[in-house]
Amino acid sequence: MYGSSAAFDTPKKGEEIVEDPKKLAIFEARIERGEKIEPNDWMPHEYRRQLIRMIEQHAHSEIIGALPEGTWITRAPGFKRKLALIAKVQDEIGHGHLLYAAAETLGKSREEMINDLINGKSKYSNVFNYPAKTWADVTVIGFLIDAGAIVNQLINATGSYGPYCRALERICYEESFHLKQGHEGFVYLATGTPLQRKMLQDAINRWWEPIMHFFGPPDKISQHTEKLMKWKVKMATNDDMRQKFFDQYIPKVYELGLTIPDPKFKKNDETGKWEYTEPDWDRFFEVINGNGPCNKERLEVRRWAEEHGRWVRNALYDPKYKSVMPLA
Amino acid sequence: MENSLDPRINRLSLIKNDGSFALEKGENWHTYEVFHLKKRGDHHKHVGSLHAPTPEIALVFAKEQFGRRQKCVNLWVVPSREVYTFNMEDEDMFATASSPEKKYRDASGFKVRDKIAEYKKTHAG
Incomplete structure (x- = not known):
């Protein structure tokens, strides 16, 4: 599971490489035709660099993402849930x-x-720099964070780099069970005792900011999108993915009578877009740069x-x- | 570091680490390409690659990685370095296989229906 929190960066000044225009034109035409790029094809330096960065971060997210959930294997409520979590x-x-x-092929x-x-x-x-405090946190991760990851991965699977697309196809297939078991656990608590419902609502409240951060900064402060979208490295803007995620999953939260801890949060029927309070983006950068509640623990364990x-x-x-x- | 929510992690005494640890080149062994057979009668199909120290262990890892979730009756592993391949850049050399010039080796290059119809018309009765 993964979101494009900070997948790309801008090349440092003086590090931009001028590419052979003829080769670049062939490369871009191939992508334009909807063909995939394969490992030994010529590719612009910047394409290779950003893909390594993105796929590598995605790989790390899978490995580190296992830690907050893995913590709960020994304490999962019931044998079936324990087996499913393992x-x-x-x-x-x-x-x-x-x-x-896939990243190694680059x-x-x-x-x-x-x-x-x-x-x-x-x-x-x-998101994996936050702790899973209760079992309800595990169900919020297993449902909403996984759902966010699937929105992101399904769209990235239509990108231009062959090995990454193939890996994502297999991943999305496997994630369908994750999402279903996450949803089941979520519904179980939501339809349970008042205490269980409260536990779940508390977990949603705790995870709301990390969920808002999940797709990365808003488009207006997120640069370097245009070329990467042309090269089909990035397939949708952060805001578009966030909207898509809300469209698909917020109704599934509302139908259980649960709430979103943001008084401004609602769908604007005229624009068809969800409106919300921007989360604290300074906090996002602070956590991504190593100062979240669990960064140190995660890396030390690894x-x-x-x-x-x-x-x-x-x-x-x-x-x-x-x-x-x-x-x- | 704050106490972890996971008692197992607290027991690891992680803080003793001085941070100098790094993997060495080649420590993750080398790679194998994996071919997956879904059912008898199919072809083995390339599904990805993995790292392993020996072919035997590559098979064990392949079962875990590629035979875990989907139907599988057999797997092959081949060291990546043992696969010989054309360069993807040379793909235009295959273009003739489906070109109009090669109609003579395609069923669509041979027409008989019109002749048969004509023959039947002129030899009617």
């Missing part, structure tokens, strides 16, 4: 693997990506796992085989 967390790790492989090794995750250089979806898994990797290592990149 299965889901395993899927998320599998998604991370698929995505690392030339960055998995070791480099994992190192950049644990040394804080590359980011992951901001580092611990890498460090303590090393002897297993070394024990299995066979020098007869040399490292290569995946093909497609």
Whole structure:
């Protein structure tokens, strides 16, 4: 699960590369025709750079996203929920693997990506820097955060880079069960005792700001969108995805008599758009830059796992085989 | 660091870490391409790749990664470096396969209906 919280950046001054106009024209015409770009095709430096950045962050989000939910495996209410949560967390790790492989086809090794995750250089979806305080938080993540991720992933699966699209297709297929089990858990609490309902409403209130942050800053402060959309790296603007998510999922919150903790939040029937209070974007950047409630814990856990898994990797290592990149 | 909500994490004493740990090049082994057989009678189909230290372990990982959620009766793993391929840039060399010049090797290049109809008309009765 993933949202394009801060997937792209602007090249530093002086780092822009002038591309061969002939090759660029062929590349752009291919994308325009709706054809996919494959790993060994010529591609602009900036296309490669932004894709590595985006796919790598997506992969990290899958791996880190398993942590807040994984915490609840030992305490899941009931055996079926425990089994489902284990299965889901395993899927998320599998998604991370698929995505690392897709990013590797662009030339960055998995070791480099994992190192950049644990040394804080590359980011992951901001929502995972918040704790899952109660079981209701797990159902809000499992329903609304996963739903947001699916909105994002379905649209990205129509992008231009072949390996990423193929990985996303498999991921979306697997996520359909995640969303259904998340919705079931959500409905179960919403239709339960008054205490269960209160627990759920509290969790929605806690998660509202991270959900608003999920698709990234509003279009008016988010740059570098135009070229990336032309190259079909980014398939929709942050605001468009946010609106799409509201359209599909807010009715499912309202039908259970639950509320959104924003007095301004409503659909404008004339424009067809949802209106809302902008969340605190300073807070968003603060968390993404390492100062959220769980950033340190998440990275430390990841580092611990890498460090303590090393002897297993070394024990299995066979020098007869040399490292290569995946093909497609 | 604040106490985690997860008691298992609190027991790890994470704070002892000095932050100097990094993976070494090649520590994640090397990659295999995975081919998945959905049911007997189909072709194996390429579904992705994975990292593994040896072919045997690649099969174990392939089962976990690609045989876990969808129907599967068999898997192949092939070291990525053992796959020989054309360059994608050369795809125009295949263009003749479906070009009008090659109609003679396509069923649509052979017409008989008109001749049969004509024959039947002139030889009626």
